[in-house]
């Protein structure tokens with residue numbers, strides 16, 4: 001059977017600082033990013049519908065978390081007290097897996113050249 005992976009991309013703008021880095025590390029200072037998130041869902045193509053998942057269902061699943069994160073100080077959010085890209089990916093994974101059982105991968109990019117990927121083991 002063919003397995004197809006689809007994704008939907010989101011962006012949000014947030015402020016953060018990294019509390020656990022040394023004082024002279026620039027990320028200790030409050031600053032912001034336009035985060036780019038890709039949510040991947042893997043499965044087979046439904047014969048009737050011709051898709052793996054309705055993109056709008058992925059959007060609906062992500063929306064409440066986008067609201068929680070967008071234009072916020074991430075450090076204030078429960079579970080994101082140390083909001084590295086890795087921790088944001090884990091935070092999103094633990095929430096989205098409940099709504100999207102076929103969730104296969106989440107990418108979180110902090111800048112156009114830096115990001116993380118979380119997948120199932």
Ligand SMILES: [Zn+2]
Pocket residue numbers: 016027031032033110
């Ligand atoms: Zn940063």
